[in-house]
Amino acid sequence: MATANGSFYSLFTPEEIAKISASGTRVNLPEGWSPIWEDTPADKAYIILSGTVSVRKDGREVAQLGEGDIVGEAAILNKSLRTASIIALTPLELIHLSAESLVRLSVEMPRFHEALETVAAERLRSS
Numbered sequence: 001m002a003t004a005n006g007s008f009y010s011l012f013t014p015e016e017i018a019k020i021s022a023s024g025t026r027v028n029l030p031e032g033w034s035p036i037w038e039d040t041p042a043d044k045a046y047i048i049l050s051g052t053v054s055v056r057k058d059g060r061e062v063a064q065l066g067e068g069d070i071v072g073e074a075a076i077l078n079k080s081l082r083t084a085s086i087i088a089l090t091p092l093e094l095i096h097l098s099a100e101s102l103v104r105l106s107v108e109m110p111r112f113h114e115a116l117e118t119v120a121a122e123r124l125r126s127s
Contacts, residue, residue, distance in 0.1 A: 007068025009047065011115045020047070020112065023105050024095040029088050035072075036086040042075030043099050051092035057084045064089065074120040076102055 009017055024047070029035060035046060038057065047070050055063040055071070062084065065071060075082045076099050097105070106113035 007066075008070040008115060008119055009068035011118075012111065016109065016111065019109065020105060021095050023101045024097040027094050027096045029092040029094065031088050031091050033088045033092070034085055035088075035094075036082055036084075038082050038085045040082050042072065042080065042082060045070060045072035045076060045097045045099075045102050046086075047095040047097065049093040049095060051088060051090040051094075053092065054087045054089050055084050056087060070116070070119060073102065073116050074123055077116060077120050 009020075012020065026049075027046075036044075048065060048067055050067055052064055052066045053071060054061050055065060071086050072082070074080075102116070106116060
């Protein structure tokens with residue numbers, strides 16, 4: 001489910017990664033925690049700095065994502081309810097991005113917007 005080149009973060013220069021990271025809040029979540037629930041409003045996205053999550057639709061795992069991947073962006077872009085739940089399989093270190101931060105980054109960094117669109121389109125195709 002990651003991009004052809006690897007993780008979401010692999011699409012950016014170190015300077016761009018620093019700007020993206022600075023736009024959010026670093027958070028740590030324990031194993032078993034679920035920061036995103038299916039069929040809920042989209043108000044945040046997360047970039048995984050370390051750890052692994054299970055992506056589940058209707059309780060069934062459809063993917064696992066890890067370091068450098070983004071989760072929660074598609075529902076914000078599509079202005080829709082969440083299409084999947086995310087469950088921490090390991091302790092997680094994340095960058096929490098509010099919907100407003102995601103939109104602001106998309107405007108300020110055209111490459112960020114393009115990467116979001118690419119990841120969201122790939123996930124839509126594979127779902």
